Amino acid sequence: MNSAAMYPPPSAPPADMFGNVPGYEGTLSGGGGYLPPPMPLEPVRPPEPGPSPDDWSIPSLSEDVAREAFKSFASSHCCYSKSPANDGVITKMEPYNTYRYRLETFTESRSTEWAHKPHEGEPADFYTQTAPRPWEIQATPPSFFTDQEQEIRVPFTSSIKDCHSCHAQGMMPCDECHGNGYKPCWVCNGSGTKDNENCTRCDSTGKDRCSVCDSRGSKDCETCEGKRQLLTYINLKVEWITHTDDHMVEQNCGLTMDDLRSVSGKELFKNSNYLLYPLLGFPNPDISEASQRLIGDHSSKYAQTGRILQQRQKVELIPITKVNYKWKSDFHAYYVYGNEHEVSAENYPATCCCVLQ
Ligand SMILES: [Zn+2]
Ligand SMILES: [Zn+2]
Numbered sequence: 361m362n363s364a365a366m367y368p369p370p371s372a373p374p375a376d377m378f379g380n381v382p383g384y385e386g387t388l389s390g391g392g393g394y395l396p397p398p399m400p401l402e403p404v405r406p407p408e409p410g411p412s413p414d415d416w417s418i419p420s421l422s423e424d425v426a427r428e429a430f431k432s433f434a435s436s437h438c439c440y441s442k443s444p445a446n447d448g449v450i451t452k453m454e455p456y457n458t459y460r461y462r463l464e465t466f467t468e469s470r471s472t473e474w475a476h477k478p479h480e481g482e483p484a485d486f487y488t489q490t491a492p493r494p495w496e497i498q499a500t501p502p503s504f505f506t507d508q509e510q511e512i513r514v515p516f517t518s519s520i521k522d523c524h525s526c527h528a529q530g531m532m533p534c535d536e537c538h539g540n541g542y543k544p545c546w547v548c549n550g551s552g553t554k555d556n557e558n559c560t561r562c563d564s565t566g567k568d569r570c571s572v573c574d575s576r577g578s579k580d581c582e583t584c585e586g587k588r589q590l591l592t593y594i595n596l597k598v599e600w601i602t603h604t605d606d607h608m609v610e611q612n613c614g615l616t617m618d619d620l621r622s623v624s625g626k627e628l629f630k631n632s633n634y635l636l637y638p639l640l641g642f643p644n645p646d647i648s649e650a651s652q653r654l655i656g657d658h659s660s661k662y663a664q665t666g667r668i669l670q671q672r673q674k675v676e677l678i679p680i681t682k683v684n685y686k687w688k689s690d691f692h693a694y695y696v697y698g699n700e701h702e703v704s705a706e707n708y709p710a711t712c713c714c715v716l717q
């Protein structure tokens with residue numbers, strides 16, 4: 361039996377004594393829900409002009425660049441022979457360029473919960489005035505599309521109470537020595553004798569001093585950091601988050617959205633606004649449809665739980681080239697895609713796992 365049993369178990373802080381704080385009725389200790397902002401959405405803006413068709417051309421891949429990309433692809437795979445990349449003869453280059461639409465919505469959301477900290481002399485201001493409502497409290501937003509979090513103690517919600525972990529003792533039993541202040545001597549196992557002789561390490565006491573608590577048997581309570589009292593208050597958590605969704609126009613070359621997610625393309629159009637109007641004038645109807653659908657999705661999804669601060673949309677042309685080549689009298693192909701010249705070659709003709717002639 362150790363002396364930890366003498367300390368009563370910690371209890372949860374009583375939040376019910378605070379009753380209802382106007383504007384915080386749903387706030388529970390241990391995490392409240394998100395709060396809808398009181399601000400209604402503004403009407404949509406007039407349409408943005410579509411991009412001019414002159415912008416469509418992209419620099420085509422030269423055979424040299426295609427070959428170099430293929431060579432570095434082959435050498436990055438240890439079991440690929442370099443022969444197809446070095447000796448293959450390019451027979452045809454076909455463009456499979458596609459569009460990617462990206463919508464980003466930058467939101468601010470607010471949630472509240474009961475919280476506590478060690479009391480360090482802060483005044484108990486609970487109900488000395490009416491607490492400001494969650495969306496009335498000033499928070500400083502970061503620049504748009506920078507994710508960040510801020511915590512604010514809601515004014516006029518603070519009160520002081522005894523620490524529930526240590527029952528206002530400021531101390532807890534030391535875990536290392538279970539509150540004893542000493543541990544059994546490791547040489548004599550606490551017996552005081554070793555091989556029928558007095559233990560010299562512990563002077564026959566069988567005890568070893570506890571260095572963690574300096575033999576006190578106790579340490580500062582972690583909840584109140586030894587202050588004995590806690591400041592209990594409503595904590596407002598403000599989160600700024602960028603929500604991103606992509607849409608890719610189908611290009612039938614076998615590359616997936618995941619293959620293409622990591623690469624960049626040529627930016628054809630970009631704009632941002634508090635609330636965006638869909639890109640209806642875009643020459644590719646699939647992009648216009650995606651813009652309309654995703655903007656609708658984001659408005660209904662993110663206006664529920666927070667406040668939309670800014671939206672940004674972008675259309676990129678992702679270059680994809682199918683490179684056909686001949687190696688050892690057989691025809692093969694690989695794809696080079698993105699500004700980064702990533703390569704995909706599903707049936708590479710010479711790996712050590714294949715039987716070669
Ligand atoms: Zn100790
Ligand atoms: Zn000993």
Ligand SMILES: [Zn+2]
Nearest residue numbers: 523526581584
């Ligand atoms: Zn405490």
